Amino acid sequence: MSPAPVLTHRMRHDKSILALVISAEYIFAGTQGGEILVYCLETYERINVICAHRGSVLGVCLSKDQKLLFSSAGDRIVNVWDTHTFLQVYSIYSTYDVGDVFCVSHASSLQTVYLGAQNTSIQWYDLKEKDTRPEPKPASHPLFREDRFFDSPGPGGVRTPRPQSAEERPRHARGGQILEIDKQHIRQFAHYGYVYCMLVARGLLPDPDEEILISGGGDGTIKLWTLDRQAGGAINELYTLFDGRDEGESVLTIALDGTFLYSGRIDGEINVWDLETKQLVRSLRTRTGDVLTVAVGGDLLFGAGVSGVVEKFNRQYERIGRFTAHTGRILASGFTRYRGQPLLITGGNDNTLAVYDVRDCISTPSGSKVSSDEILVQYLKQFVSFRTVSSDLRYKADCRRGASWLRQIFKKFGAATEMIATENGYNPIIFAKFRGNPTISKVRKKILFYGHYDVIPAENEQGKWIADPFSLQGIDGYLYGRGTSDNKGPIMAAILAVADLAAEQALDSDIIFLIEGEEECGSRGFARAIEENKKLVGDVDWILLANSYWLDDHVPCLTYGLRGVIHATVSVESSHPDLHSGVDGSTLLDESLKDLIAVLAMLTGTHGSVQIPGFTDPILPLTEAEKKLYEDITLTLTRYNPSLGDAETLAQSLMRRWREASLTIHRIQTSGPENSTIIPRLARAALSIRLVPKQEASVVAQALISFLEDHFAKLESQNRLTVSIDHQAEPWLGDYNNEIFKTLEQAIVEVWGPLKSRRRSSLSISKHPTQPSNGYSSSKPSPTTSSTLANSSVTPPNEDEIYTPVENTSSFRKPLYIREGGSIPAIRFLEKVFGAPAAQLPCGQASDSAHLDNERLRLLNLKKSKEIFKKVFRDLPKK
Ligand code: BES
Ligand code: MN
Secondary structure (H helix, E strand, O other), rough: OOOEEEEEEEEEEEOOOOEEEEOOOOOEEOOOOOOEEEEEOOOOEEEEEEEOOOOOOOEEOOOOOOEEEEEEEOOEEEEEEEOOOEEEOOOOOOOOOOEEEEEEEOOOOOOOOEEEOOOOEEEEEEEHHHHOOOOOOOHHHOOOOOOOOOOOOOOOOOOOOOOOOHHOOOOOOOOOOOOOOOOOOOEEEOOOOOOEEEEEEEOOOOOOOOOEEEEEEEOOOOEEEEEEEOOOOOEEEEEOOOOOOOOOOOOEEEEEOEEEEEEEOOOOEEEEEOOOOOOOEEEEEEOHHHHHEEEOOOOOOOOOOEEEEEEEEOOOOOOEEEEEEEOOOEEEEEEEEEOOEEEEEEEHHHHHHHEOOOHHHHHOOOOOOHHHHHHHHHHHOOOOOHOOOOOHHHHHHHHHHHHHHHHHHHHHHEEEEEOOOHHHHHOEEEEEEEEOOOOOOOOOOOOEEEEEEOOOOOOOOOOOOOOOOOOEEEEEOOOOOOOOHHHHHHHHHHHHHHHOOOOOOOOOOOOEEEEEEHHOEEEOOOHHHHHHHHHHHHOEEEEEOOOOOOOOOOEEEEEEEOOOOEEEEEEEEEOOEEEEEHOOOOOOOOOOOHHHHHHHHHEOHHOOOEEEOOOOOOOOOOOOHHHHHHHHHHHHHHHHOOHHHOOHHHHHHHEEEHHOOOOEEEEEEEOOOOOEEEOOOEEEEEEEEEOOOOOOOOHHHHHHHHHHHHHHHHHHOEEEEEEEEEEOOOOOOOOOOOHHHHHHHHHHHHHOOOOOOOEEEEOOOOOOOOOOOOOOOOOOOOOHHHHHHHHHOOOOOOOOEEEOOOOOOOOOOOOEEEEEEEOOOHHHHHHHHHHHOOOEEOOOOOOOOOOOOOOOOEHHHHHHHHHHHHHHHHOOOOO
């Protein structure tokens, strides 16, 4: 048995997936709600929801050239869609009461559509004749008429209500030409049972281009039909395949592989037919329950059904594996190769689509080279699986293991590497150097990429994560896992960018990586270790980081500023032990917690403004050029999200976070048991101050200590105050006019291309799967925060949204130049030590949830970031 294949991605919906078909670019999935979902194979993002039918979509297929998509449904209609615009082209119906239309096929050479129905008929429409046939009379259309049989009242006289008017047509099932099937173009009793499945095949007749139709039915037979070009595509029975058994279990699904036909039956059997000899070659017993879908590809046969299990068979029809793909029935499946990656895609009544990479079980690896994008995701999955939590000593070994794994990856791609130890046994720094091979005309440049492999703790005891935080999961176009965005994903993208360039013999520059393991703890030990290893690192022209986020979820950004930070612990300790407030409480006793609160209270005034003397003095005034940047930002953001309110308020809120300082008291802890009579001996507060350019961390730290000590002295307390600075980071302000920012900007424009326009109805409500709105309603405006920006801009395409491919290239996405309120201790330090300017490429979106539950990175952002790094590593000039 081969191991279970890798679940590459899962896409969630709110209704069963009943049918699917895969084109070169998209997965089209028909649902129980009458929708056709369109997913992009490149990003696994749902780019459209076509409201296609009033009733379950039971069958979908594509024309040979993939320009047309056909859908059949429980509403007795076959719709034809343009696969580029997603608009309806034709709507085909029969004047007969056909019941559910289970399946649809298209014969390209005849341009004829075939449908298989519940009333046992096969019917067809020759699309070449569409303009010469008489206009259909609306009264005979299934949306308006009553079906004598299928709409007859059941026992008790109850029946499904019918729509009253054409307005009840599904939203997108409009605009196409309405076509009525000619009474001549019907083959009644094509099977003595429902016509469940159909396909059009080529290469089975003496003329290799001649197409035939194959149908499977509720009568347990499979029929092959020739198509009569002269008679409007009429079908003529060629022969019937019958397994010779009397019970005649329904044939629910068929698939063709060369001259072998596979059919899935209601009793869990898959039959293998040789169409050249018309013989039943094998009968495969599966444990999938009723076989509802079969798929072939990569020399493998996949059968799936009621139990949610997929079974894999090889060329010799040996069962080589089975795995559970859905928690429910598997109703549809398909095989494709996307950029060489063999994929099995399944849909089920657990309302999901699953995408499996089935490379592991494919015998002939010829031509299936693993693409760099695939390696990127695979390696990121492994990287995320190491619990490299720096703030918890329990994960010390995991940090080491993660670090040495990463070093191996660098080595594998050809870098010279070192593990740089840090003081106090803190996590080591990985140094890796890729040596460029400059062509004669080019000079060697030296680019330093800084990142961190440590992550913030994550646990899923309360089940708040949608997946295990340390096992990367692809869901709805996003990769979920701790560190995907902060900072493992961007690091992997940068490494693969270098690997790609090296493979293309286009690596001119030296790319040096410094990946540390203590960033989330204030980069403990980093500065000293780097100063001691300055020679090893060598000269540096440019410094690049990728550890920040876009301002919303749409517009690419470049980060040119970060705030600094001081983390401090303030403790007040008494000489007495923990006491009882009734027994001992008196004005003679100085209580530690009261003292602590008294001094902390002096730190801030109205709205939290910092009261330390001289604190704001060094802060630079706003320049005209800066003002212009804020205007660009607010204009772009409010155009996308009018709900963000007025531009001025938004600009104010950004400036407060980016170019003004702030102070936060994180928590207060006390000694003694937690009951309401304790006078704690010790009270301790954790606070931090975010700093902006020109405020120096060490100066502010000293001012903070003096300020607290002065105010404590005024209390004349017998207790003892201690203030310790846990770690500090200088603020950083880059020069966004320099070459590295210009090169990054150019790369972003090229890689992200023009803005995609999205047409949305005014009624649409923006939904977000993991971050529900907080539900507060208040008349007082609350400040714009990162989460308002993320939520207001996250607009997964919903029923109200139509994706319009953009042809005009006028509105290229220029990145927004932004700053951040957060801090990275290393950035300013590296600039000073190596005398080189730094820039920061944010890879993630505002809704990435770094440090929170359900941290994620959009797959598209990961791939695009790699492309941007490639261009930047290639195109950066020498300083
Ligand atoms: N990636 C963040 C820095 C960051 C935060 C950038 C917010 C953009 C927006 C980094 O990993 C981080 O968490 N930094 C800490 C630094 C601290 C521990 C010294 C921070 O900002 O609190
Ligand atoms: Mn972080």
